[in-house]
Amino acid sequence: MLKTNAMRLLDAQKIPYESFSYPPETTDGEEVARTLGEDPSAVFKTLVTLSDKGEHLVFCVPVNATLDLKKAAKAAGAKSVAMIRQKELEPLTGYVHGGCSPVGMKKRFRTFLDESAAPLGAFFVSAGRRGLQMRLSPAALAALLGARFAPLRAEETE
Numbered sequence: 001m002l003k004t005n006a007m008r009l010l011d012a013q014k015i016p017y018e019s020f021s022y023p024p025e026t027t028d029g030e031e032v033a034r035t036l037g038e039d040p041s042a043v044f045k046t047l048v049t050l051s052d053k054g055e056h057l058v059f060c061v062p063v064n065a066t067l068d069l070k071k072a073a074k075a076a077g078a079k080s081v082a083m084i085r086q087k088e089l090e091p092l093t094g095y096v097h098g099g100c101s102p103v104g105m106k107k108r109f110r111t112f113l114d115e116s117a118a119p120l121g122a123f124f125v126s127a128g129r130r131g132l133q134m135r136l137s138p139a140a141l142a143a144l145l146g147a148r149f150a151p152l153r154a155e156e157t158e
Contacts, residue, residue: 004128005094005104010136013144017136020124024131027098029063036124036133040064041116043124043133046100048089048109051078056092058111060102060125061152065114068154075112075150101128102145111147113138118149 003011010017022035033040044060047067051057057076061067073081086097093105102111102125117123117138125141127134142149 002129002132004101004132006101006126006128007134009104010134010144015136015140015144017134019127020133020135021131022133024098024129027130032133033063033124038124042120042122044114044117046102046126048084048093048100049081050084051076052080053078056084056107056109057081058102058105058109059114059152060111060117060147061114062116065116065153067152071150071152071154072112075148075152076110095126095128096130099126099128099130099132101126101134102141102147104128108145111145112150112152113142113147114152115149116153 020036026032029045030040033043041062043063045063047059049057059067059072069081090096120138122135123138124133124135
């Protein structure tokens with residue numbers, strides 16, 4: 001199987017992971033989870049934001065959740081954060097929309113994982129290409145990235 005930068009970095013650090021492919025035209029996170037036969041709460045999306053201080057920050061939340069920008073700002077010690085524009089993603093991170101991994105971005109950004117990942121033995125994040133996910137330990141990913149676990153999900157409104 002093709003190795004991405006994210007996978008090569010995990011290999012170099014001897015962090016175990018498994019890779020899974022799915023049709024790259026599947027871009028909806030919940031559909032990706034269904035395709036993989038996984039609970040959407042264990043499949044995470046990677047979101048890149050910009051703080052009021054001009055700092056880029058990375059947040060990973062379950063695909064069936066929404067990032068709460070107020071909680072994200074609080075976790076990062078910022079007044080506010082806003083999503084970056086989609087066209088800014090690739091030049092900034094080296095990754096395309098739908099294939100953005102928290103591992104192996106062009107530059108290292110402060111990263112936060114939703115607290116729901118902490119108790120999981122394994123979870124999924126993008127392997128750095130559309131159609132490719134990797135399953136690994138959230139604790140190992142946090143250690144590699146220097147990431148913090150924090151409450152990041154918006155409350156569900158019915």
